[in-house]
Amino acid sequence: MFNLIDLVGSISDWMWGPPMLMFIVGGGIFLTIRLGFFQIIYYPYILKQTFGTIFKKSKGEGxxxxxxxxxxxxxxxxxxxxxxxxxxxxxxxGPGAVFWMWVISLIGCATKFSEIVLGVKYRVRNEDGQYVGGPMYYLSAGFPDKTIGETLGVVYAFFTMLILAASVAAQSVSATQTVGVMGVSSLTTGILLTILVAIIVYGGITRIASVTSKLVPLMAGVYIAGSLIVVLCNITAIPGVFTLIFQSAFSPSATAGGLTGFGAASAMRWGIARGTYSCEAGMGTAPVAHSAAATDHPVRQGFWGIFEITVSSLIICTMSALVVLTTGIWNQVEAASAASMPTLAFQSVLGNTFGGLLVSFSMLMFVISTIIVQVFYGEKQCEFFFGTKIAKILKVFYILAILAGALGGLQAVFGFLDVVMGITIIPNMLGLIFMSGQVAALKKEFFSGSKYYLKDKRRSRSSL
Known part of the structure; x- marks a missing residue:
């Protein structure tokens, strides 16, 4: 068994080294060029159409x-x-990894945008009258070769269905470990978390969306506010930190003690990996949620994918980086204990008790929100194969995975997560590349003098 786990670990390390990162990054660069660098050219407009319309009534069906x-x-x-x-x-x-995280996040905007655009274009109504979509639908219906597309759709849905159960269990482990430091048993945490998630997810996408629309701004706001306090208390270090980030991205750097050196290649490798994981571009999960949105055009909903990357990668991840860099904690903790850096950084400014609680609260909220949505994603994969009625029954297994993870029952399968995730990314990225012409056509339709873009511009001028 241990030999098998070691083998899987070796395969995972190889897969998520240069091969997978080049596949995802290369695909993102291709889509960026294919779409004319739109995420950079239209970035201000996209932010206005997302951050600026949060409280406005939506248009279209959804x-x-x-x-x-x-x-x-x-x-x-x-x-x-x-x-x-x-x-x-x-x-x-090294600090240069932060720069490459920013770069890959901007490139990932084209990938996530394409996923959502195709998700909305090929979404369908299920037996309950709700809109559903995702890679399994747009690969099956929109891939140039129908047979290949249907095969890719089935492969994506099948392996995503499996990986989400293990991922839910893995998230449950994080939750129990976070709460465990307060003296709460794993069993108690597992039972309470299972009940909470069940109540939310059995309300369907409407209840899930209602909960996340309140939970996400709260948890992100608390963490960002705490991070800003820490950074502002070390405001004199900010110019030097940004200089260090940019210099380290292209040239070797060292810690203050000169004990450990960081090469530019190392900064690029870790920055690209972090950017890829944090924005989830290419994984195909985001369009499952976005396909249910009320919108008047697929491109308009695609903007919200760029909104996601802005919040998750360019704001929250950047705040995490600034917290550990401005406090100097990154230079005081060994790499093997790097996961403890945020807590130590917050504690250095906010005190041991409050600083530790803020990080623990943020991590717990982040984990709970992730579990809720992953159970929903798992249900949608089941629905693709078996229909809505059976999918609602199979959803029980995803919920029970929460309890199994809390009790340590699925730790043996965690090592397979990265391998299976790689298998799901391949068909999705192939679909995005071969269907990029459809995304480009929809983007052109939206921006080239159509009623959508011109109407937005006229409305913007009239409000001045």
């Missing part, structure tokens, strides 16, 4: 509002790794 769909997807995207993953990247790649 089950939930565009903002609710975005917060549902964000609930899964923002996780504990947004807090501890960035310090780990800095520990092994």
């Amino acid at each position: 089950t939930v509002s565009p903002f609710q769909a975005a917060t549902t997807a964000l609930a899964s995207t923002i996780g504990a790794s947004n807090i501890v993953g960035v310090p780990i990247a800095i520990a092994f790649g």
Whole structure:
């Protein structure tokens, strides 16, 4: 058994080294060029159409509002790794990793945008009259070769269905460990978490969206506010930190003691990996949530994918980086203990008790929100194969995975997560590349003098 686990670990390390990162990054670069660098050219407009319309009434048909769909997807995207993953990247790649995280996040905008656009274009109504979609639908219906597309759709849905159960269990482990430091038993945490998630997810996408639209702004706001306090208390270090980030991205750097050196290649490798994981571009889960949104055009909903990356990668991950860099904690903790950096950084300013509680609260909220949405995603994969009625029954297994994870019953399968995730990304990225012409056509339709873009511009001028 241990030999099998070691073998899987070796396969995972190889897969998520240069091969997978080149596949995801290369695909993102291709889509960025294919779409004319639109995420950079139209970035101010996109922010206005997302951040600026949060409280406005949505247009078009759909089950939930565009903002609710975005917060549902964000609930899964923002996780504990947004807090501890960035310090780990800095520990092994140096401060320059932050720069490459920003770069890959901008490239990932084209990938996530394409996923959502195709998700909305090929969404369908299920037996309950709700809109559903995702890679399994747009691969099956829109891939140039029908047979290949249907095969890719089935492969994606099948392996995603499996991986989400293990991922829910893994998230449950994080939750029990976070609460465990307060003296709460794993069994108690598992039972309470299972009941809470069951109540929410059995209310369907409407209840899930209602919960996440309140939970995501709260948990993100608390963490960002706490981070700003820490950074502002070390405001004199900010110019030097940004200089260090940019210099380390292209040239070797060292810790203050000169004991550990970081090369530019190492910064790029860890920064790209962190950016890829934090924005989840290419994984295909976001369009499952966005396909339920009320929108008047697929491109308009696609903007919310860029909104997600802005919040998750460019804001929250950046705050995590600034917290550990401005306090100097990154230079005081060994790489093996990098996950402890955020807590130590917060404690250095806010005190041991409050600083530790803030990080623990943020991590717990991030994990709970992720579990809620992953159970929903798992149900939608089941629905693709078996229909809505059976999917609602199979949802029980995802909920029970919460309890199994809390009790340590599925730890043996955690090592398979990265391998199976790689298998799901391949068909989705192939679909995005071969269907990129459809995304480009819809983007052109929206921006080239159509009623959508011109109407938005006229409305903007009239409000001045």
